[in-house]
Amino acid sequence: MGFATVLEQRAHLLGDLDRRVGDAAERSRSAVPAGAAAGTGPGSLDERGQPTGTITARLDGGGAVLTAELVTRSGAPRELGPAQRSALAGAAPDGTLHTRSVPGLGTYRFTALDGGGRPVLTALPMDDVQDTIRGLVVVEGVVAAAGLTVVGCVCAVVVRRQLRPLERVAAVAAEVSRSPLGPGGVTGPPRVPEQDADPGSEAGQVGAALNRLIDHAQTSRAERLRGEEEARRGEERVRRFLADASHELRTPLASIAGFAELMNRGAGRVDAALAWRRVSAESARMTGLVEDLLLLARLDEGRPWPSAEVDLAALVAEAVRDARAAGEEHTWQLALPLDSPAVVAGDEAGLRQAVSRLLANARAHTPAGTTVVATVEATGTSWVIRVRDDGPGIPPALLPRVFEPFSRADPSRSRVSPGHGGSGLGLAVAAAITTAHQGRIHAESTPGRTEFTVELPAAHPAPPVEPPPSPGPADHTPAPHPGEEATVHPG
Structure with missing residues (x-):
């Protein structure tokens, strides 16, 4: 803006000076007396009205200055010397404006006009224009320097303030980089504050990206630690399995x-x-x-099982009958929905083994006189087998790993009856068979109530059936009719 202002002001001042030079030249030409000899000096030109510092001169046909005078402050003209006249020579009388430096006088703007065969030259000083432009350049330079200084300071403050969120983001990144990555590391690494993670700004985008990186790193670290923990537990299970198997075989x-x-x-x-x-x-x-x-x-190993339609009602009834024969000191009851076939797809021998293992577990780990109830229910898309007893229950510490091989309870459920104890593989086998049949097995236990639930996908979806009420004592249960529960009991 300062550069454009200086150029515009210079053009305006030069235009005004050129206009005044032209006017002065016209006055000089009109002041040439008719019939004046070529050697007549400029004093004979009637220089009235010319400003101080004006130079008037007479030229010959070749542009050489014949005579030249300077208008002084007193009004009396002063003759120019040879060097000064030589600086003005060579101007054609065509009205073209020229700028020359006259020794001892400064820079002049001049033009030459033809005065009826007697060319005249008029020059005005450019000191005022140059002083004005020079002063304007100084003012513009000072103003520009001051403005740039102020703008620089403001920009520095604004930029520093805008970079403060980025500095906080960098501090969080540095703190995260110092966090240990081992198992004993910080569980919750620092995060970029929400106000510094606004995606509407560049610094906020960096903060949000850093938070995503921290989340990803934390998730990966948690997965790695979880994998290491699972591997450690797997090794412990293998060692415990080998030790238990060796003990059982020994x-x-x-x-x-x-x-x-x-x-x-x-x-x-x-x-x-x-x-x-x-x-x-x-x-x-x-x-x-x-x-x-x-x-x-x-x-x-995931080997495929033979698949055929299996009637769970008949299978569970046979398993309860076998369990009653093996454990006559227990009370055995059976509840079946006899109004619809309980058909699943799978291996009959394997499913019978799974149910038998659940019944054998109830027989081996409960005292004599315990009531064991086996129930088959429909849920629409699956059939559910429940084996429930009213024994002492499974300790809470053992319940999460009750389906692991060689898992045994504390004395409240471990081998109550002599000769009824197992190897600790019964529930593991039942769970493995259930999983192989795309089913799920679950255990719930409280003192006085333990229930194992096996859910198998139905071969033909059946409408859900309301769970039957708990069967009554054997001596109060009448013979079943179609659509009623069947109860099997000792004797």
């Missing part, structure tokens, strides 16, 4: 080795018969344990 092997040693020492006929019975029992126990381990291994 017990029957020790019994077999002991009775074999007894027979090798030549025991009597009675002792030999007893030894063979014990060897057979321990061999059967060890065989069952090995078969359970092989079954779990096969289920973990």
Whole structure:
């Protein structure tokens, strides 16, 4: 703006000076007396009205200055010297404006006109114009410098204020970079404040991006720690599994080795018969344990099961009948929806084994006289098998891992009846078989009520059936009719 102002002001002042030079030249030409000789001096031109500092001169045909005079403050003209006249020479009398520096006088603006064969030259000083432009340049420079200084200070303050959120973002990033990444690291790393994470500004976009990065890093760290924890737990489960399996196998092997040693020492006929019975029992126990381990291994490999339609009502009824025969000291009850077939797709032998394991678990870990109820219910798209007993219950600490291999309860549910104890694989096998059939198994337990729930997808969706009421005591249950519950009990 200052540069444009100086140019505009200079053009305006030069235009005004050129106009005045032209006017002065016209006056000089009109003042040339008619018939004046070529050698006549400019004093004979009648220079009235010319301002102070005006130079008037007579030229010859070649543009050489013949005579030249300067109008002084006193009004008396002063003759110019040869060097000064030489500075004005060479101007054509065509009205063209020229700028020359006259020695001892300064810069002049002049023009030459033809005065009837007698060219005249008129020049006016440019000192006023140059002084004005010079002063304007100084003023503009000072104003521009002051303005730029003020603007620079304001911009510095504004930019620093605008960068404060970015500085806080950088501080958060530095603090996050110093946070440890190990298991003992900070669980909640610092985050950029909400006011510094506004996506409407550039700094806010950086803050929001940093928050997303922190969230991603925190999620990845949590997943890594969770994976490490799961791997550690998996290793512990494997070690515990191997230890439990070794313990379970060592017990029957020790019994077999002991009775074999007894027979090798030549025991009597009675002792030999007893030894063979014990060897057979321990061999059967060890065989069952090995078969359970092989079954779990096969289920973990995800091998396909044979699939056919299975009637859960008949399957559960047979399993309860077998459980009653094995545990006559318990009260066994069965509740079935007899108005619709409970059909699922799967392996009948595997599902029977899963239900039998649940019933055997209730028999082995509850005292004599406990009531065990098996129920089959419909939920529309699935069939639910419930095995409930009124025994002492499962300890809360054991309930989350009750379906893990070799999981055993505390003395409240561990092998209440002699000879009824298992290897700790029954519930694990039941859970594995249920999962292999795309089902779910769940356990709930409180003192006096333990319930295992197995949910299997129905082969043919059936309308939901209201859960039947708990069956009454065996001696008060009449014979079932179609659409009623069936109760199986001892005797």
